């Protein structure tokens with residue numbers, strides 16, 4: 001008997017779940033609200049310019065290899081990868097001592113020399129830091145990421161405890177990094193990746209020091225065609241496995257019970273399947289698609305969570321080149337605590353922002369017309385902030401001034417295409433709670449078994465995938481969440497079908 005499943009939402013978690021379940025012989029339909037698949041990894045195309053609207057850093061290539069390897073293929077069957085050199089460039093805004101502009105790449109000796117130039121002994125400290133990070137990555141991936149551990153009792157496993165002991169699981173990144181480096185800029189260089197996890201140095205567990213292994217050792221790559229090429233690859237793989245995709249098809253309600261689930265589309269059509277897996281925002285699914293009796297969490301739960309930042313994004317098609325930017329560039333104020341406060345403690349538009357500039361045309365000629373460049377700026381801001389036209393216009397000016405002052409890149413007279421995207425756009429386009437760009441931040445109480453589960457405990461037959469669940473935020477993590485969610489479905493149904 002062929003089982004069937006409806007996957008609600010075509011983000012990376014949904015596309016991944018669909019591939020695993022189709023491979024297991026299920027009849028799979030993905031229904032996506034928007035015209036495009038890929039979820040937050042959407043694309044903006046205008047007048048010959050092409051922008052990845054969401055993710056732009058291809059990190060953890062090992063996870064993509066493992067994913068495609070499961071289906072007997074490899075990433076390069078679908079897209080070419082360029083190793084970026086440098087991995088990224090950093091401009092420091094302040095008057096602090098040490099170089100104001102640095103390039104980071106995978107060369108440990110060069111990076112040690114760079115760290116030493118800021119602080120005596122920091123070169124050797126960097127080497128130790130990186131070794132810990134690599135060990136954390138290996139243990140973390142094996143025991144906490146690839147292995148799904150939904151319950152605390154799963155951690156009462158000698159092997160896990162023994163391995164977790166050295167990880168400083170309960171400390172914060174701030175505390176961990178302070179053991180290695182004094183210089184604020186060095187601390188920033190090993191902590192900026194926390195933004196990928198939607199957290200700050202003071203609210204992210206030290207476990208995530210593993211991100212330095214990710215960005216220094218595993219490297220930063222660019223898939224030819226951008227992250228959109230990775231979306232296309234998953235869709236093509238799914239098609240080969242028999243997945244059906246329906247776009248422009250918002251789901252309005254999920255009802256039923258295991259074996260007899262119903263996904264009710266906004267146009268009134270009802271899709272009847274054995275199971276439903278939701279990749280739509282967990283909060284949206286629970287609060288807006290389920291009847292009250294079928295919800296696991298009450299309003300207090302959603303209000304008391306720490307949401308990851310939203311973002312102010314400015315997509316620019318520009319005449320001429322983008323010297324002195326690299327493909328990935330970070331611009332950081334010396335004191336960035338105020339920016340984190342403005343996100344997590346006292347929500348406000350940051351006066352002196354830390355931000356990211358993405359210039360894919362540095363690597364890929366196809367993203368901009370001849371003689372032009374594609375650029376987007378991303379400023380992390382508090383979820384739920386008011387983002388009306390007036391503040392957006394004001395912030396655009398602040399940002400363009402800031403880029404000019406601190407990188408030397410004067411854009412104003414050269415912009416030929418311009419579009420912005422902000423809090424209310426995340427909410428409207430993706431049904432994102434609080435307009436968060438990423439969902440739940442990886443704070444200590446929102447990590448591992450404390451993230452919402454893959455199985456609904458209130459509605460048997462409903463499952464969840466994507467960034468809200470385990471293992472968490474980011475494209476690689478969402479690919480893995482697809483595997484975990486599919487395993488949960490297969491496990492439950494194999495008991496019934498046995």
Ligand SMILES: Cc1cc2nc3c(=O)[nH]c(=O)nc-3n(C[C@H](O)[C@H](O)[C@H](O)COP(=O)(O)OP(=O)(O)OC[C@H]3O[C@@H](n4cnc5c(N)ncnc54)[C@H](O)[C@@H]3O)c2cc1C
Nearest residue numbers: 009011013033039040054055056057251280466467474475
């Ligand atoms: C600006 C930005 C930059 C980022 N940068 C990076 C990066 O560089 N590297 C990285 O690895 N990660 C990055 N991320 C994070 C990464 O993009 C996400 O963690 C990941 O793509 C989320 O995937 P998901 O499976 O949770 O689904 P989502 O992408 O959230 O997709 C969910 C889908 O469900 C659909 N949906 C919602 N409601 C309904 C409904 N009622 N009916 C039908 N469909 C519905 C939505 O339209 C959406 O398409 C970034 C994210 C953003 C926003």
